[in-house]
Every structure is written in structure tokens, then in C-alpha cells.
Amino acid sequence: MSDKRIGDVILDVKNISLAFGGVKALTDISFNVREHEIRAIIGPNGAGKSSMLNCINGVYTPQMGTISFRGQTFDHMDSRQVAEMGIARTFQNLALFKGMSVLDNIMTGRNLRIKSNLFLQALRIGPAEREEMQHRAHVERIIDFLEIQAHRKTPVGQLPYGLQKRVDLGRALALEPQVLLLDEPMAGMNVEEKQDMCRFILDVNDEFGTTVVLIEHDMSVVMDISDRVVVLDYGQKIGDGTPDDVRNNEEVISAYLGTSH
Amino acid sequence: MQPSGHGDSPHAYWARQNGDKMERTFSQLLMGHAQQRPQAPAMREKEYGIWQTHSWADMAQIASHMAAGLHLAGLRRGEHIVVVGANRPRLTAAMLAAQTLGAIPVPLYQDAVASEYVFPINNAEVRFAVVENQEQVDKMIEIRGQCPGISHIIYDDPRGLRNYQESGLSSLDACLSAGAAHVAAHPAWAQQEIDAGRPDDVAAMFFTSGTTGNPKGVVHTHHSLIDRAQAGADFDRLGHNEEVLAYLPPAWIGQNIFSYAQWLCCGYVVNCPESSATMAIDLKEVGPTYYFAPPRVFEGLLTSVMIRMEDAGAIKRKMFSYFMGVARQHGPARMDGKSIGLMASLKYALGDWLVYGPLRNNLGMSRVRVAYTAGEAIGPDLFTFYRSIGVNLKQLYGSTETAVFVCLQPDHEARADTVGVPCAGVEIKVAENGEILVKSPGLLKGYYKNPEATAEVLTADGWYHTSDAGFLDASGHLKIIDRVKDVGRIKGGTNDGAMFAPKYVENKLKFFPFIKEAVAYGDQREKVCVMINIDFDAVGNWAERRNLPYAGYTDLAQKPEVYELIQDCVEKVNADLSADDLLAGSQISRFLVLHKELDADDGELTRTNKVRRGYIAEKYQVLVDALYGGLTSQFIETAVKFEDGRSGSVSATLRLSDAKLFAPVGRAA
Numbered sequence: 040m041s042d043k044r045i046g047d048v049i050l051d052v053k054n055i056s057l058a059f060g061g062v063k064a065l066t067d068i069s070f071n072v073r074e075h076e077i078r079a080i081i082g083p084n085g086a087g088k089s090s091m092l093n094c095i096n097g098v099y100t101p102q103m104g105t106i107s108f109r110g111q112t113f114d115h116m117d118s119r120q121v122a123e124m125g126i127a128r129t130f131q132n133l134a135l136f137k138g139m140s141v142l143d144n145i146m147t148g149r150n151l152r153i154k155s156n157l158f159l160q161a162l163r164i165g166p167a168e169r170e171e172m173q174h175r176a177h178v179e180r181i182i183d184f185l186e187i188q189a190h191r192k193t194p195v196g197q198l199p200y201g202l203q204k205r206v207d208l209g210r211a212l213a214l215e216p217q218v219l220l221l222d223e224p225m226a227g228m229n230v231e232e233k234q235d236m237c238r239f240i241l242d243v244n245d246e247f248g249t250t251v252v253l254i255e256h257d258m259s260v261v262m263d264i265s266d267r268v269v270v271l272d273y274g275q276k277i278g279d280g281t282p283d284d285v286r287n288n289e290e291v292i293s294a295y296l297g298t299s300h
Numbered sequence: 301m302q303p304s305g306h307g308d309s310p311h312a313y314w315a316r317q318n319g320d321k322m323e324r325t326f327s328q329l330l331m332g333h334a335q336q337r338p339q340a341p342a343m344r345e346k347e348y349g350i351w352q353t354h355s356w357a358d359m360a361q362i363a364s365h366m367a368a369g370l371h372l373a374g375l376r377r378g379e380h381i382v383v384v385g386a387n388r389p390r391l392t393a394a395m396l397a398a399q400t401l402g403a404i405p406v407p408l409y410q411d412a413v414a415s416e417y418v419f420p421i422n423n424a425e426v427r428f429a430v431v432e433n434q435e436q437v438d439k440m441i442e443i444r445g446q447c448p449g450i451s452h453i454i455y456d457d458p459r460g461l462r463n464y465q466e467s468g469l470s471s472l473d474a475c476l477s478a479g480a481a482h483v484a485a486h487p488a489w490a491q492q493e494i495d496a497g498r499p500d501d502v503a504a505m506f507f508t509s510g511t512t513g514n515p516k517g518v519v520h521t522h523h524s525l526i527d528r529a530q531a532g533a534d535f536d537r538l539g540h541n542e543e544v545l546a547y548l549p550p551a552w553i554g555q556n557i558f559s560y561a562q563w564l565c566c567g568y569v570v571n572c573p574e575s576s577a578t579m580a581i582d583l584k585e586v587g588p589t590y591y592f593a594p595p596r597v598f599e600g601l602l603t604s605v606m607i608r609m610e611d612a613g614a615i616k617r618k619m620f621s622y623f624m625g626v627a628r629q630h631g632p633a634r635m636d637g638k639s640i641g642l643m644a645s646l647k648y649a650l651g652d653w654l655v656y657g658p659l660r661n662n663l664g665m666s667r668v669r670v671a672y673t674a675g676e677a678i679g680p681d682l683f684t685f686y687r688s689i690g691v692n693l694k695q696l697y698g699s700t701e702t703a704v705f706v707c708l709q710p711d712h713e714a715r716a717d718t719v720g721v722p723c724a725g726v727e728i729k730v731a732e733n734g735e736i737l738v739k740s741p742g743l744l745k746g747y748y749k750n751p752e753a754t755a756e757v758l759t760a761d762g763w764y765h766t767s768d769a770g771f772l773d774a775s776g777h778l779k780i781i782d783r784v785k786d787v788g789r790i791k792g793g794t795n796d797g798a799m800f801a802p803k804y805v806e807n808k809l810k811f812f813p814f815i816k817e818a819v820a821y822g823d824q825r826e827k828v829c830v831m832i833n834i835d836f837d838a839v840g841n842w843a844e845r846r847n848l849p850y851a852g853y854t855d856l857a858q859k860p861e862v863y864e865l866i867q868d869c870v871e872k873v874n875a876d877l878s879a880d881d882l883l884a885g886s887q888i889s890r891f892l893v894l895h896k897e898l899d900a901d902d903g904e905l906t907r908t909n910k911v912r913r914g915y916i917a918e919k920y921q922v923l924v925d926a927l928y929g930g931l932t933s934q935f936i937e938t939a940v941k942f943e944d945g946r947s948g949s950v951s952a953t954l955r956l957s958d959a960k961l962f963a964p965v966g967r968a969a
Binding site for chain 1: 346347348349350459460462463574575577578581942
């Protein structure tokens with residue numbers, strides 16, 4: 040990771056507050072993400088990690104605060120707009136099309152980039168066919184990258200969980216994102232699958248220069264691969280810094296290990 | 301069914317002996333193809349979902365550019381260079397490039413752990429390593445402290461290596477572009493280097509895995525490899541139209557002969573699968589005409605078919621079992637070229653249309669003209685299965701030291717229990733102790749820097765000692781019993797002095813689909829005991845169909861029902877052995893089912909998946925003692941190494957069972 044060129048701030052979250060009725064999910068959260076870095080958001084269950092990601096992603100609209108992406112400031116994000124700006128995400132509970140093949144699932148990630156209309160696509164006429172071949176070539180590079188060649192034609196529902204997670208990542212990569220949001224990419228995996236996933240995340244970051252924002256439970260994983268870490272607890276930010284800073288932060292230790300009130 | 305092919309009669313070998321090909325090196329053969337048929341496909345590799353073709357001209361160009369790049373980096377004639385990776389055109393080109401320069405490629409097993417590379421690299425004083433990817437680069441870096449000689453690590457796939465700051469690390473692309481510039485400046489350079497090569501120069505070195513001690517480097521010349529490759533090609537009339545799938549480790553001489561030596565002799569097409577996991581899919585897509593696999597691959601393919609068949613609908617199952625009956629009855633005779641009568645022919649033809657044809661297609665064997673199995677004994681049921689559905693599966697006999705081809709089965713004379721007749725150029729003799737001795741143009745030049753070991757196997761009179769015990773049967777076919785050193789004697793008890801052939805017993809057990817590995821003990825003991833590994837897929841499936849719940853391998857292995865299943869197999873083997881005069885005393889008295897799979901990573905198997913009997917006996921001493929001590933259960937805890945390098949332990953209380961013995965049939969008569 041030595042000569043990784045971490046750039047300027049690409050995503051800036053300022054004073055975000057989000058509440059569902061009386062429940063405060065996020066209170067006055069601010070942090071930023073620099074270009075090409077791996078940024079982790081950690082915290083105990085219910086800390087508001089997924090809510091934070093959903094705000095960036097445009098699924099939730101925060102009551103207060105702003106999010107800027109490459110200098111453009113938004114008080115709420117629109118899901119489609121977010122995707123068009125180059126922010127892709129994966130899901131904690133895998134929202135894949137179970138009956139479709141791995142190839143087709145990843146191909147759906149290209150949807151935004153397909154220019155020809157439905158009619159041309161259905162008939163595979165001229166430009167539509169050429170375009171499909173270009174997109175297929177891109178998808179094949181992702182399949183190669185994620186080492187899932189053996190499962191290209193397999194319906195996703197038949198794959199083991201760890202591989203489904205990889206397909207989910209593949210679909211997000213198909214968008215050629217500048218920022219990749221990963222919601223618990225390693226949840227429910229065994230040690231070997233976790234190591235594979237870590238390697239893929241590092242490789243994506245290294246090969247494509249993609250900025251990665253990830254939510255994770257497994258502390259050891261986070262500390263190993265992230266450049267900077269944000270710690271949330273009960274919807275509040277309690278720590279922000281390099282893995283070492285965070286590891287030695289009193290508040291973080293007590294949030295994770297418990298404290299006597 | 302006369303196979304169509306390109307080439308000439310088997311006797312052409314002798315005519316060829318003084319001819320043109322024998323006097324050439326691999327690089328000269330490559331140039332020959334590149335000049336005569338430059339645009340013909342030489343290799344294909346599936347990448348990004350498409351088969352990408354490299355012509356002979358491409359291969360020759362890559363090889364000469366790479367040779368120039370290696371030359372500029374300092375690789376010298378006669379020097380060793382290791383090549384580590386899967387079958388890929390650019391790594392094949394690395395072997396060719398080394399030979400172009402007169403350097404000696406040493407392929408190493410790509411799935412070996414780093415420490416296994418230390419000995420070969422130091423032994424051969426290697427400075428250069430051409431490796432496939434990050435995984436292999438990491439291994440090379442790991443052993444650099446122990447192998448200070450390594451100065452150049454050249455990788456093919458740059459993925460993940462961008463930020464490595466290791467000295468001497470460079471990419472194959474850089475090597476190729478430097479080489480291309482050199483070739484452009486000196487157009488005659490490559491040809492001069494190739495012309496300087498002589499057929500009796502050393503072509504390659506292969507390290508044998510070895511069940512004990514350090515591996516030994518088997519030195520082969522261009523002549524020995526090309527001579528054997530050509531003899532094999534003549535025997536089966538192989539031509540340039542063959543398609544081959546290269547999926548076994550290139551470090552194994554069998555793979556080298558089939559996808560390198562014979563490739564260059566015949567000029568056929570070698571196809572490289574996309575990854576090791578896609579082998580079955582790629583096999584089906586390529587439809588090879590010439591196929592080679594160790595028995596375990598044939599077994600794996602059959603097991604997967606059988607498991608799928610059991611889940612099929614009732615009509616399909618009925619049809620399958622009826623026509624497989626027909627195939628068993630008439631198929632082998634038909635394959636042997638015998639007439640089977642009109643009615644049987646009709647039934648077989650219908651079966652071929654409904655079952656065997658689709659089945660061959662599913663196995664990727666629709667176009668197979670010649671298929672070989674070797675390396676280990678193959679089960680008679682398995683062997684007959686493939687022949688009965690119309691796959692011309694045959695056996696051959698040979699080893700690293702003999703450049704593979706010693707014996708081959710002719711087309712209509714394939715049998716499960718022999719390994720064929722001596723092929724052109726080979727002389728065979730059986731020594732007094734039962735050992736098979738071989739004389740052939742394909743014999744090794746020697747073991748590298750190991751004159752003692754060379755003298756042990758290669759005597760002054762030119763005979764190579766195979767250390768296999770066997771005999772030539774009445775029809776001139778060679779039959780192998782076991783390794784000479786493993787053939788032992790029962791001592792004491794009722795069978796005192798009887799012959800004990802552990803591998804023979806183990807193989808008979810392994811022929812059952814439920815048994816994956818077996819380790820037999822009995823030499824200098826009063827009875828034979830075995831430790832058995834169940835086949836997790838087959839037994840797991842069997843258990844599921846009987847609604848037998850289990851938590852995992854260890855749990856399944858210790859189920860009383862599984863013991864009954866295995867006991868049945870053991871007793872069938874005993875019944876079988878009792879019919880054999882020589883080996884009736886090798887019947888199994890006691891057995892147990894092991895709680896963990898024997899694994900090469902734990903040192904229990906060799907890299908070619910052969911059991912290391914001695915090591916296993918030491919490691920599981922308590923179990924061996926319990927077997928011979930007559931105990932009925934024994935606790936054991938075993939350290940295991942996981943694939944990611946961590947270690948842990950598995951413990952279980954194993955059951956030990958007795959098996960029924962049969963009175964020798966031969967002696968009673």
C-alpha cells in the first residue's frame with residue numbers, strides 16, 4: 040500500500056441527523072472520504088452504520104445536514120442520481136436475482152450505461168448487438184477479476200453464500216463506480232471466505248483506484264485493510280482516525296467492551 | 301472402428317529412428333511448425349469467456365522474444381530456470397524460451413507450499429524463476445532467505461503486484477518488450493541460439509515427489525523426451541488434428557509429455573482451461589480427441605454422473621440402468637473389436653442414441669479417440685464403464701525416469717489388470733526378486749548431482765530398475781503387483797510367510813466408490829490391518845438418501861451404519877483376495893475409518909496423492925497399536941494445517957472393527 044496516492048476529499052458528510060419518528064438514528068454526524076482510500080464505518084449493532092450508508096446512497100433523506108460529492112452539495116441524494124454520479128453499493132442481505140445466472144446478474148449492473156432502447160435490445164439490431172458485446176466484455180473482465188469463471192452460467196440461488204456476496208460485489212463493479220459502498224461485505228462468512236473478500240476489496244482499490252466505504256463488524260478485518268475508520272455508537276460519532284488511533288481511543292474501547300455506568 | 305488419424309504405422313518408429321525428428325531439439329521442432337504452418341493454431345486459452353488462439357507463429361515469436369529478454373537479464377546456456385504455474389501459453393513459452401537459449405527449464409508443482417521449493421532451487425542453483433501470479437511470487441519471496449541464489453523473479457500476471465518493492469522482481473511483459481527490441485536489432489540472434497542446441501543437450505529436469513527424503517531431479521535430454529513422445533504418437537497414430545486439454549500440473553512429466561513433447565512432435569492443439577475450477581466445463585467445450593488422466597479424475601467424473609443420475613426422474617433412471625446393463629454386457633467386447641451379434645448390436649445402437657452418446661457428451665468425451673490412464677491402478681468397474689460406453693480408454697506404464705512410455709495397451713487389447721505391451725524401442729526383463737527392469741531410449745540421463753541414487757536405479761549394463769514388482773503374462777502384457785520394497789511377508793499367525801502387497805490391497809479397497817484412501821499394514825506382523833478414508837461426497841450422498849443425519853466429515857466417518865457399509869467392502873475384498881493363490885494371506889483382519897481426510901498439506905499424501913504409509917504409521921501410532929492390540933475404540937487428536945496456513949486440531953474417538961476372513965479358494969481345490 041506504500042505508494043497509494045490518496046487524493047483530496049471526494050465525499051464530504053456534514054452534520055447529518057436522521058430520525059425515524061422519535062428514534063434518533065443519526066445525530067450530527069460529519070466525516071469525509073478521500074479519493075482512493077478505504078474508509079471504514081464501524082460500531083456495535085444499532086449504531087446507525089447502515090442508516091449512514093443509506094443516506095449517502097439516497098435511500099433515506101436526512102432531516103438535517105448536507106452531503107457533498109466532488110464539490111457538489113446536496114441536502115438529499117436521489118438514488119438514481121447517486122448511481123449516475125458513480126457511487127455503487129452492495130447489500131447486507133444480498134439483493135440478487137436468485138433465478139438469474141451470475142453473468143446476467145452482473146450484466147444488470149451495466150444497465151445505466153446501456154444506451155440503446157428496449158426495442159433495439161429486444162431485437163438485438165445493429166448498434167444494440169455491438170453495445171451488448173462491449174458490455175459483455177466488461178462483465179467478463181469482472182468475472183475474471185473475481186475468479187468466478189466456473190459459475191458464469193450458474194443461477195445465483197444455487198451458489199454458496201460467500202460466492203453470492205462476490206457476485207453482489209461484481210454487480211456493483213459493473214457500474215465502474217468511483218466510490219463503492221459495501222454494507223457488511225464479510226458478514227456470515229467463514230475465515231477463508233473473509234480473507235478472499237479482503238483480497239478482492241484491496242485489489243479493487245489498488246487496480247481500479249476505486250474509493251471504498253465499508254461497514255463492517257469484524258474489527259480485525261477493518262483494522263487490517265482500512266486507511267481511516269469512523270466509529271459510531273448510538274447514532275453518534277465517537278471516533279475518527281487511522282486504525283491505530285481508533286484502537287487506542289478510550290471511548291471506542293468502552294463502546295465495544297462495555298462500561299460500568 | 302478404425303480410428304481416423306494422421307501419421308504412419310507404428311513400425312514407422314524404426315524407420316524414423318535415424319530420421320529427421322530424432323536429431324532435433326524442442327526449439328527446432330517449434331521453428332519447424334512456425335515455418336511450415338504459421339497460422340495453424342498451436343495453443344488456445346480460455347480467457348474472458350472466449351477461447352483465445354495462439355498460432356505456431358505467435359508461439360515462436362513469444363518464445364524468441366522471451367528468450368532474448370532472459371538472455372539480456374543474464375540467463376546462460378546450461379543454467380537452470382524454474383517455471384511455476386498452471387498450464388498457460390505464456391508459461392509454456394517460458395519453457396520454450398529457456399530451451400531456445402540452451403537453458404534448462406525446471407517446472408515445479410504450482411500447488412506446493414513454499415518450503416517445498418527450497419530444495420529444488422538450491423539443488424539446481426537456480427537464479428531465475430518465471431512464475432504465474434502473485435500467489436507464486438509471494439512463495440518465492442518467502443523462501444528468498446533460504447535460497448539466496450534467486451536473483452530474478454519474473455511474473456506473468458501483474459495483478460496485485462503493483463506495489464511490491466522486492467528487488468529482482470519484474471514482469472514478463474517487461475522481459476518480452478526488452479527481448480523484442482533485442483530481436484529487432486539482431487534478427488538472426490534467435491536462430492543462431494537454436495542452431496547451437498544439440499539433441500543430446502539436457503532439455504528439462506523434473507523433480508520426483510518422492511515418498512521419502514529429498515526429491516530427486518530427473519535429467520532428460522531432448523533426445524530422450526522426443527524419442528518417447530514420438531514412439532507414443534506413432535503407437536496411436538496421432539497427428540496434427542488432435543485436440544488436447546492441458547489441466548494437470550506441468551511439473552508432472554505426464555503432462556509435459558502430452559502437452560509439450562508430443563505437442564511439438566505432432567503439432568496438435570493444446571487447450572488451457574480458464575481455471576482449475578472450470579475444468580469440467582472446458583473439457584466439454586473443447587471435446588479433446590486425445591485425453592489423459594490419472595484414475596482419480598475418471599473416478600471423479602463418474603461419481604458426479606452417478607450422483608446426478610440418482611437424482612433424475614424414474615423413467616430416466618430406468619432407461620439408464622437398462623442400457624447400462626446392455627453396455628456392461630456387450631460394450632467391452634465391442635470395444636475390443638469383436639463381433640457381438642445382430643440383436644446386441646441393435647440394442648447397443650439404440651443405447652448409444654439414448655444414453656451413451658449423451659453421456660459421453662456430458663463427460664466431454666464425444667470426440668475422444670484415444671484416452672489413457674496411468675500413474676495408479678484403475679478399478680476394473682471404472683475401466684469397464686468407460687470402455688462399455690464407447691470411450692477408448694487404455695492404460696500405459698511408465699515413470700518420470702523413463703519419459704513415460706514403456707508399455708501401452710494396443711487399441712483392441714485393453715484390460716483393467718495389465719498395463720500393456722512394451723512399445724517400440726523398449727526392452728523389458730524381470731529380475732529375480734520380481735523387479736521390472738527396462739531398457740529404452742527414453743531413460744533418464746541421471747539424477748541431478750546424485751550419482752549414488754543414479755547408480756542404484758541405472759546399472760552399468762544399461763538396465764533401469766523400476767522398483768515395481770510384476771511379470772509379463774502369457775499374452776505379453778505387463779502386470780504390476782506393487783513396489784518391490786513394499787512387498788512384504790506376514791510373520792507369525794496362521795498365514796506365516798505369506799506374501800503381503802499393501803498397495804494391491806489398498807487399490808482393491810479404493811475401487812469402491814465409498815472409499816477414498818486406504819492404508820494397509822501387515823509386513824512383519826501376524827495379520828493385515830487397514831485405515832480407511834471414506835469418500836465424503838459418495839458416503840454423504842448415500843447417508844442423505846437413507847435419512848442419516850451427520851454433522852460433518854468426522855461425525856459421518858464414525859456412524860455405525862457407515863462402518864457396516866465399509867465392512868461390507870472390506871469383506872468383498874477379502875473374498876476376492878482369497879481367490880488369489882499368491883495373495884490370499886493378505887486378507888484384512890481389522891480396520892478403522894479415519895476421522896480426517898488424509899491430505900498432502902499435512903504430509904500424509906505426496907503431491908501426486910499417493911499415501912505415505914511410513915509417515916502415517918508414525919503419526920497415527922496409537923491407532924496402529926490399537927488395531928493390533930485388539931481394542932474396540934481409541935481416542936486420537938491430530939494437528940491439521942488449513943489451506944490458509946493456520947493450524948488447528950481434530951479429535952475423535954474412533955471405532956475399530958473386525959472383518960470376516962475367507963478360506964483360500966486356490967488351496968482348497
